[in-house]
Amino acid sequence: MKAVVILKEREVSVIEREKPVLKQGEALIKIKYAGFCGSDLNTFLGKNPMVKLPVIPGHEIGAIVETVTDGVPETIQSGMPCTVNPYTSCGYCSSCRNGRPNACRFNQTFGVQRDGAMSEYIAVPWEKVIAGKGISPKDFALVEPMSVGFHSVSRAGITDLDRVLVIGCGMIGIGAVVRAVLRGAEVIAMDVDDEKLNLAKRLGASYTINSKTEDVHARLQELTGGNGADIVIEAVGSPVTYQVAVNEVAFTGRVVCIGYAKSEVSFETKYFVQKELDICGSRNAMPEDFRAVMEYLKRGTCPVDELISGVYKPEQAQLALEEWARNPGKVFRILIAF
Numbered sequence: 528m529k530a531v532v533i534l535k536e537r538e539v540s541v542i543e544r545e546k547p548v549l550k551q552g553e554a555l556i557k558i559k560y561a562g563f564c565g566s567d568l569n570t571f572l573g574k575n576p577m578v579k580l581p582v583i584p585g586h587e588i589g590a591i592v593e594t595v596t597d598g599v600p601e602t603i604q605s606g607m608p609c610t611v612n613p614y615t616s617c618g619y620c621s622s623c624r625n626g627r628p629n630a631c632r633f634n635q636t637f638g639v640q641r642d643g644a645m646s647e648y649i650a651v652p653w654e655k656v657i658a659g660k661g662i663s664p665k666d667f668a669l670v671e672p673m674s675v676g677f678h679s680v681s682r683a684g685i686t687d688l689d690r691v692l693v694i695g696c697g698m699i700g701i702g703a704v705v706r707a708v709l710r711g712a713e714v715i716a717m718d719v720d721d722e723k724l725n726l727a728k729r730l731g732a733s734y735t736i737n738s739k740t741e742d743v744h745a746r747l748q749e750l751t752g753g754n755g756a757d758i759v760i761e762a763v764g765s766p767v768t769y770q771v772a773v774n775e776v777a778f779t780g781r782v783v784c785i786g787y788a789k790s791e792v793s794f795e796t797k798y799f800v801q802k803e804l805d806i807c808g809s810r811n812a813m814p815e816d817f818r819a820v821m822e823y824l825k826r827g828t829c830p831v832d833e834l835i836s837g838v839y840k841p842e843q844a845q846l847a848l849e850e851w852a853r854n855p856g857k858v859f860r861i862l863i864a865f
Contacts, residue, residue: 530646531561531844531863534581536573539845547650554603554653555593556611559664560838561645562587563847563861564672564698567638571848574789577639585645586613586637587860589668592658599653609658610667611644611651613637614811629678629811636811645844647865657817661825668862669698669834673820674812675785676702676762680710681816682809683758683783687711692747692756693732694772696723698834698859699785700762704732705823707760715750717743720856726833738771747775754778760809761785766792773798773806781805834859841865 530544549555567584569575592607603609615635616628623631637643657670676699685691689712693703696718707714708731716727717736724735736746747755755777761768764786772782773794782804798804823829836858839847844863851858 528647529841529865530583531585531841532581532583533567533570536580537571537849539571539848541841541844544646546648549594549596549650551596552598552653553650554595554599554656556588556590556609556644556649556651556656557593558588558590558644558647558649558865560589560668560862560864561585561643562589562668562672563844563851563863566636568848568851568855570638572852575639582638583642583645584638585643585863586639587668587671588613588637588644589664589666589862590644590649591664592656593648595653603653603656603658607658607660608662608664608667609656610670610817611637611649612655612657612814612817613644613671615641627813629813630808634811645841645863657814657821659821662821665835665862666824666831669831669860670817670820670824671812672698672860673702673705673823674816675699675809676704676760677706677816677819678812679703679760679762679783679785679809680706681813682807683760683781685710685712685758689713689757690751691715692717692759692772692775693727693762694718694759694768695762695786696720696727697762700760701727701730701834701859702820703760703762703785705730705829706819708732709823712758715747715756722857726830729830743771744775751777755780757781758783764788766790770794773804776802776804778802779804781807783807783809785809836861838862838864 616631617633620632714732716732719739759772761772
């Protein structure tokens with residue numbers, strides 16, 4: 528079977544591998560679409576310290592259940608469209624004991640700490656299969672990245688009483704915008720790209736801020752009556768946006784951090800105390816976040832075609848990553864179709 532592999536920095540190839548042999552309790556998954564995400568791009572660029580090359584990328588999966596073994600429940604049957612929970616959990620670290628396996632200390636995510644799903648077939652324990660009717664395999668490839676944004680909203684405990692600033696309107700930030708809107712919050716979307724901001728507005732954001740052309744502080748003061756946002760979700764991962772999150776959040780507000788900053792960040796730590804802030808991280812997603820995204824996609828109101836920036840063949844994976852690297856701000860998701 529075909530598989531895409533990142534051999535070394537800026538070098539991608541298609542290789543032949545043996546088709547997986549199922550073990551008891553596993554399902555054979557036929558991959559239809561596998562998405563490239565930001566971590567895959569960083570791997571390609573040599574900027575992902577968690578990856579050991581060569582590696583098969585891909586943890587955003589749109590697929591079909593091919594076959595199952597004995598012991599797999601009837602809720603998972605051959606022919607069902609599905610995605611796969613790409614994270615592992617040890618079951619005994621503090622995160623797992625506290626019911627938050629998404630943040631397992633020893634987590635291994637597809638395409639990062641272990642080979643991913645960018646191949647024709649994968650074999651996984653049936654418990655990792657997330658199948659459902661009413662969603663195409665192509666749309667299923669969007670479930671995992673959107674679920675990361677959905678999870679950040681759960682971490683923030685957002686309600687209809689909150690005014691929320693989402694910094695960054697890429698795929699994960701758009702997921703946060705959607706989930707916050709679904710919970711009835713007033714959402715302010717911030718980015719440097721007007722196309723992404725327009726999409727956020729169509730998905731329910733009440734206001735938008737282009738931080739490249741507008742005075743962010745002045746605009747937020749205007750929109751929030753001088754208070755700042757009750758909740759800020761940081762979905763970029765840069766020192767500047769981390770500082771904006773802390774500086775612009777309201778007194779007694781909450782800051783949720785999704786993005787990884789690539790360098791150290793300096794803060795006015797007095798704001799932590801003076802504002803009595805709640806600052807938390809948000810990692811990966813929980814099964815309920817996957818289900819929430821699936822229910823949202825079933826509504827048919829999500830402009831999924833606008834979230835897919837390109838669909839490529841496996842042999843075009845090198846080209847796809849090169850084009851993304853040249854213009855990273857214009858890409859939502861790139862899919863490889865098998």
